[in-house]
Amino acid sequence: MAIAARTNKLYAGRRRRNNLMMGLACAATLFGLGWLVLILGVLVWEGFSGLSLQVFTEMTPPPGAAGGLLNPIIGSLMLTALAVAIGTPIGVLAGTYMAEYGRHDRLTSVVRFINDILLSAPSIVVGLFVYEVMVAPMGHFSGWAGAVALAVIVIPVVVRTTEDMLLLVPNALREAAAALGLPRAYIVRRIAYRAARAGIVTGILLAIARISGETAPLLFTALNNQFWSTNLNAPMASLPAVIFQFALSPYADWQKLAWTGALIITVTVLALSIIARALTAPRKTT
Amino acid sequence: MPSTRRQLVTDIVLQGTATEVAEAPSRAKVLRRLRLGDALFRIITRTAAIIVLMLLGGVIVALVSGSLPAFRAYGLDFLTAEVWNPVTEKFGALAPVYGTLVTSLIAMLIAVPVGLMVAFFLTELCPMWLRRPIGIAIELLAGIPSIIYGIWGLFVFAPFLQQTLQPLLIGLFGNIPILSSIFAGPPYGIGILTASLILAIMVLPFITSISRDVFDAVPPVLKEAAYGVGCTTWEVFRSVVLPYTRVGVIGGVMLGLGRALGETMAVTFVIGNAHKISASILHPGTTISASIANEFTEAVGDLYTSSLIALGLILFFITFVVLAIARYMLMRIERRIG
Numbered sequence: 225m226a227i228a229a230r231t232n233k234l235y236a237g238r239r240r241r242n243n244l245m246m247g248l249a250c251a252a253t254l255f256g257l258g259w260l261v262l263i264l265g266v267l268v269w270e271g272f273s274g275l276s277l278q279v280f281t282e283m284t285p286p287p288g289a290a291g292g293l294l295n296p297i298i299g300s301l302m303l304t305a306l307a308v309a310i311g312t313p314i315g316v317l318a319g320t321y322m323a324e325y326g327r328h329d330r331l332t333s334v335v336r337f338i339n340d341i342l343l344s345a346p347s348i349v350v351g352l353f354v355y356e357v358m359v360a361p362m363g364h365f366s367g368w369a370g371a372v373a374l375a376v377i378v379i380p381v382v383v384r385t386t387e388d389m390l391l392l393v394p395n396a397l398r399e400a401a402a403a404l405g406l407p408r409a410y411i412v413r414r415i416a417y418r419a420a421r422a423g424i425v426t427g428i429l430l431a432i433a434r435i436s437g438e439t440a441p442l443l444f445t446a447l448n449n450q451f452w453s454t455n456l457n458a459p460m461a462s463l464p465a466v467i468f469q470f471a472l473s474p475y476a477d478w479q480k481l482a483w484t485g486a487l488i489i490t491v492t493v494l495a496l497s498i499i500a501r502a503l504t505a506p507r508k509t510t
Numbered sequence: 511m512p513s514t515r516r517q518l519v520t521d522i523v524l525q526g527t528a529t530e531v532a533e534a535p536s537r538a539k540v541l542r543r544l545r546l547g548d549a550l551f552r553i554i555t556r557t558a559a560i561i562v563l564m565l566l567g568g569v570i571v572a573l574v575s576g577s578l579p580a581f582r583a584y585g586l587d588f589l590t591a592e593v594w595n596p597v598t599e600k601f602g603a604l605a606p607v608y609g610t611l612v613t614s615l616i617a618m619l620i621a622v623p624v625g626l627m628v629a630f631f632l633t634e635l636c637p638m639w640l641r642r643p644i645g646i647a648i649e650l651l652a653g654i655p656s657i658i659y660g661i662w663g664l665f666v667f668a669p670f671l672q673q674t675l676q677p678l679l680i681g682l683f684g685n686i687p688i689l690s691s692i693f694a695g696p697p698y699g700i701g702i703l704t705a706s707l708i709l710a711i712m713v714l715p716f717i718t719s720i721s722r723d724v725f726d727a728v729p730p731v732l733k734e735a736a737y738g739v740g741c742t743t744w745e746v747f748r749s750v751v752l753p754y755t756r757v758g759v760i761g762g763v764m765l766g767l768g769r770a771l772g773e774t775m776a777v778t779f780v781i782g783n784a785h786k787i788s789a790s791i792l793h794p795g796t797t798i799s800a801s802i803a804n805e806f807t808e809a810v811g812d813l814y815t816s817s818l819i820a821l822g823l824i825l826f827f828i829t830f831v832v833l834a835i836a837r838y839m840l841m842r843i844e845r846r847i848g
Contacts, residue, residue: 242742246635252627253636253644256718259711260651263662270665317558325552326559335559338566340837344765346772346829348799349569352822355806356572376565383562407544409551437655440774440799444806464657468775471661479665486658497653501646 264490271487274480279488283452284466287475293485295452299367299461302454303446304436306371311378312428318379319386324412336387342380350376351441359445367460370446377438378431385427389420426500433496437489439464463489569826577820579812588820594785596810601817603824605785609795610825613702613777614770616791617709621770622763624710625717630747632718633725645722652715660779663708664700668780671707672699676792694790698782702791705781709773713766720762724755724843757846761839768833772825774799798825 278292285291318335326332354373359365393416401411417424447459448469463485470482580588580601591602628648632641676697683689728751736746752759782794783804796804798821809815 238742238745242744245630245744245747249627249631249635252624253631255624256628256651256714257644257647259714260647262666263654263658266662266666267658314558314561317555318562321552321555321559325555331556331559335562337834337837339562341830341833342562342566344768344772344829344833345569346774346799346825348772348774348802349573349822349826349829352576352802352806352819353569353572356576356819357568379562379565407548409548410544412551433653437657439655439657440803443803447807464655464775467657467661471664471779482661486661489655490658493653493655494650497650 267483267487267490270480270483271485274484275487279481279484284450284461284470284481285477286450287473287478290477291481293463293466293481293488295449296461296463296466296485297488298454299446299449300436300463302456303367303370303374303442303460303462304432306367306456307374307378307435308428308432310371311375311431312382314375315379315382315427315431316386316424319383319390320412320416322383322387323390324408324416335383339380339383342376343384346440347377347438348440348443351444354441354445364457365445365447365459367446367456367458370442370460370462371456373441373445374435374438377435377441381431381434382424382427385430386420386424389423389427390416392423393419422503426503429496429500429503433493433500436496437464437493439468443468573819573823573826577816577823579816580820583813583816588817589824592785592787596805596814599811599813601813603798603817603821605787606796606798606801606821607824608787609702609781610771610797610799610828612791612795613706613709613781613797614767616703616706617713617770618763618767620707620710621713621717621766625714625766626721626759628714628718629721629725632722633751634743634747645719648715648718651711652719655775656712656773657775659708659712659776663704663776664779667708668699668704671704672697676703679792691789692791695792697792698794700780700782701793702781702795705777705795705797706791708776708780709770712773712776713770716766716769717762720765720840721755721759724758724762725751727758727843728754755843757839758843761836761843764832764836764839768829768836771832772799772829774803778803798822 278290279294280292280297281294282290282292283295284293318339322332322335350373354369354376358369358372362369397415397419398411401415402408406414442462442465446462446465448465449459449461453460467482467485467489470478470485473479584591584601588601589603589607591600592604593600593602594605595601632644636644676695676699679693680695680697683693732750732754733746736750741749777797778800781796781800783796783800784794785796785801788795802818802822806815806818809818
């Protein structure tokens with residue numbers, strides 16, 4: 225009897241502990257999701273009221289005047305496009321080497337390690353790097369420097385996804401092509417790339433999502449520009465830099481525009497990552 | 511069109527056995543061209559891989575050469591001096607380094623337990639149909655750009671803390687000897703604690719998604735055996751899943767720490783940019799990345815610029831070590847799971 229009572233008590237204690245921890249886990253999840261709701265809620269609330277056609281058709285205003293975000297939007301689009309144009313080929317080719325040619329190389333394992341470090345390296349350091357190699361020698365801030373800084377962030381993302389996706393392509397496909405006498409470069413370009421296309425595109429989309437909100441590497445490369453400019457040799461406006469400047473200013477209408485810009489960026493980034501996810505979602509049909 | 515031409519080239523090779531002897535020279539020529547293209551493509555991809563290596567080398571060389579003037583002027587005192595005076599050109603890294611470490615430490619103290627509990631929920635408790643939506647929501651949280659956290663922190667979170675949590679902490683610990691200096695007022699709103707809390711929110715999804723992945727990789731047999739001998743869900747998690755995935759979890763935590771250390775924009779908005787070390791975590795402070803972001807474009811004189819780049823070098827060194835450990839740990843668990 226005494227033993228039974230003791231085990232019962234022990235068991236009740238274990239159950240209590242289990243329930244407590246399970247409750248805590250649920251609470252932690254609600255806590256985590258709560259922030260997402262809170263941040264997006266405030267963003268939509270504050271940003272939506274400032275959203276109008278004017279935002280997309282007018283330049284950034286001086287304090288106290290009405291205006292829009294046309295020049296930073298165009299600047300961001302140009303910088304992003306250039307960065308992707310520079311970074312994607314390098315990233316895809318490097319990923320190709322790692323997955324197709326040097327699968328068991330020393331070089332590959334070193335590059336994979338370094339690439340993973342670059343993937344999570346602080347982006348402000350990338351800004352300092354590009355400042356040292358481009359801005360300081362050229363003597364002025366420029367759109368080109370901003371694009372290169374963003375490209376440095378694009379490359380590791382694309383390398384990683386390209387390698388992963390090419391590794392997923394079944395070897396039987398390559399062997400079948402090789403048995404037909406196709407040279408290696410053909411197998412890579414016409415068979416492996418084709419089979420891994422959705423995955424590689426996903427990588428590029430994720431890279432775009434990543435750089436469209438990056439601010440730190442632009443602060444001292446592309447700097448910012450109050451006026452309309454598409455000259456890549458001059459400082460260039462970008463949405464994140466304008467948000468940074470306007471949000472920290474004391475003027476209410478600048479702060480309003482900063483919220484609107486923040487909403488535009490967030491919607492873009494979230495849309496890109498949802499599209500990317502949909503592209504690689506496991507298909508039901510097998 | 512180039513693509514049809516290329517197809518033709520392969521066609522010639524593939525049909526090679528059927529072609530006449532008279533065409534043999536042209537076939538050899540085509541084959542040689544293919545082999546050349548093959549070698550060329552290999553070289554191009556290899557070059558791209560080497561460019562990735564050179565990027566890291568370039569970052570290190572640029573930072574070291576940029577920070578030389580500062581280290582030459584101050585020597586190793588740069589690391590231990592708290593002074594930061596642009597007017598007299600006296601610079602020291604202690605305050606930003608301290609701020610970086612303290613904000614990241616507090617952020618990890620909050621984010622690690624919460625992140626692990628969320629992963630526990632997702633892998634053991636959550637009904638199947640809810641797993642994917644919640645997983646995606648957590649990953650969206652990771653995708654929000656840091657400047658959004660910054661602007662939200664400045665306009666919404668900091669004023670909220672100023673009115674609620676901070677006065678509460680000051681009142682609660684005001685009479686306890688050591689804690690009273692850690693939580694010494696007044697409630698500024700912005701400051702070390704606010705920055706740490708925002709970092710915690712930002713790092714949370716990284717820790718959650720990596721630990722969820724490694725928890726999912728635990729062989730079901732192990733868990734089933736533990737349930738079989740009568741373990742509760744929590745005991746299975748605590749005594750089977752966690753020990754089995756320890757290395758991977760530490761890797762994920764280190765990866766999150768790497769993020770927290772280098773995070774710039776979210777911190778810059780709410781830290782207050784004060785180059786001094788104060789005992790109270792409610793006071794404004796600064797971090798390495800926030801100092802660089804705030805001051806770099808306004809830095810006048812080579813020594814000022816160079817000091818900021820030297821700060822960047824220190825940050826890069828710290829994150830490099832942390833990330834290298836993280837990758838090593840994650841590689842080890844990947845190898846074990848296979």
